[in-house]
Amino acid sequence: MILICGATGRIGRQVVHNLIPEGHKVRALVRDREKATARLPGHTELVVGDMADPDVLVSALEGVTSLLLVSPVNPEQVTLQGNVVRAASKAGSPYIVKISGLGTAQDSNVDCGRWHAETEQQIVLSGLPYTFLRPLFFMQNLDFQLTTAKNEGVIRAGVGDARIAMIDVADIADVCAKLLVEVSPWMNETVTLTTNRSVSYPEVASLMSKHFGRVVIYSPQTLDAIKANLRTSGQPDWHINILLQFNQAFLQGLGDVANSRVADLLGRPARSLEDYLAQSFDQSPAVTDSDPFPS
Numbered sequence: 001m002i003l004i005c006g007a008t009g010r011i012g013r014q015v016v017h018n019l020i021p022e023g024h025k026v027r028a029l030v031r032d033r034e035k036a037t038a039r040l041p042g043h044t045e046l047v048v049g050d051m052a053d054p055d056v057l058v059s060a061l062e063g064v065t066s067l068l069l070v071s072p073v074n075p076e077q078v079t080l081q082g083n084v085v086r087a088a089s090k091a092g093s094p095y096i097v098k099i100s101g102l103g104t105a106q107d108s109n110v111d112c113g114r115w116h117a118e119t120e121q122q123i124v125l126s127g128l129p130y131t132f133l134r135p136l137f138f139m140q141n142l143d144f145q146l147t148t149a150k151n152e153g154v155i156r157a158g159v160g161d162a163r164i165a166m167i168d169v170a171d172i173a174d175v176c177a178k179l180l181v182e183v184s185p186w187m188n189e190t191v192t193l194t195t196n197r198s199v200s201y202p203e204v205a206s207l208m209s210k211h212f213g214r215v216v217i218y219s220p221q222t223l224d225a226i227k228a229n230l231r232t233s234g235q236p237d238w239h240i241n242i243l244l245q246f247n248q249a250f251l252q253g254l255g256d257v258a259n260s261r262v263a264d265l266l267g268r269p270a271r272s273l274e275d276y277l278a279q280s281f282d283q284s285p286a287v288t289d290s291d292p293f294p295s
């Protein structure tokens with residue numbers, strides 16, 4: 001039995017959709033049965049409950065041989081994920097695939113990087129077999145820029161022209177599914193997950209121009225401007241701080257670390273930013289044939 005935490009989220013949901021058609025037994029820990037039923041394929045066994053509830057975790061982990069540990073960035077994440085690790089230790093010795101992220105280190109300047117490192121350390125100390133996956137930047141983070149890119153021809157970010165090795169969530173899900181089934185390929189390894197090429201935001205804008213059939217420019221933002229916008233939008237301080245820390249980490253070059261691990265594991269190239277943009281355009285064409293392409 002494979003347990004997926006965060007099964008209604010971006011990564012978890014796609015992992016379940018990968019595993020069920022292949023006939024694997026999948027259990028999903030979900031907070032909302034209705035949402036889960038709408039998002040997940042039939043034959044997914046649902047355990048309704050919260051990672052904050054140790055009793056639910058005991059039932060969720062019964063008979064589990066491998067599990068995906070993912071939850072949102074949140075000041076409670078160490079406690080929530082720690083509950084899962086403790087329950088897993090009591091249940092036996094399931095293999096844990098944990099999603100960590102940018103700046104994961106005990107002395108990180110990124111708050112959630114320290115939180116991820118704390119859970120990783122807890123897993124190591126538990127003696128359970130594990131793989132720690134560290135994607136840096138989901139291509140799908142660009143989703144919210146697509147409408148302004150297509151309609152106004154501009155994207156905005158605070159990372160200057162720093163290069164970032166992004167990754168498509170679909171590739172993270174493919175990696176997770178393979179590991180959860182086969183267990184052995186990256187046993188007790190920590191792997192940074194990226195495409196094989198990092199890109200700068202000026203390049204992202206240029207690729208968008210090509211794929212969306214109109215000129216898209218990159219308008220770099222100062223961190224002060226980003227902070228002011230986030231304040232206006234009512235984000236809590238802890239989240240604003242983390243978003244600014246992400247920008248600083250990218251500005252320091254922490255995102256420019258492309259590798260070929262995804263391709264090595266999956267035996268095919270990781271999806272490129274061009275693939276993601278082509279798919280995004282196909283899925284929600286916001287520009288018409290009459291839009292000029294003044295190249």
Ligand SMILES: NC(=O)c1ccc[n+]([C@@H]2O[C@H](COP(=O)([O-])OP(=O)(O)OC[C@H]3O[C@@H](n4cnc5c(N)ncnc54)[C@H](OP(=O)(O)O)[C@@H]3O)[C@@H](O)[C@H]2O)c1
Nearest residue numbers: 006007008009010011031050051071072101135136137138
């Ligand atoms: N965005 C990036 O570029 C990026 C880059 C690197 C790493 N990451 C890492 O990716 C992770 C987030 O992955 P994601 O985008 O797939 O997450 P997501 O889409 O935000 O989904 C989070 C999932 O966790 C569930 N959840 C939240 N709180 C829970 C609780 N208390 N108990 C049980 N389930 C709970 C949610 O359920 P509901 O549907 O009920 O809310 C949802 O299924 C984070 O750890 C982040 O650090 C992100």
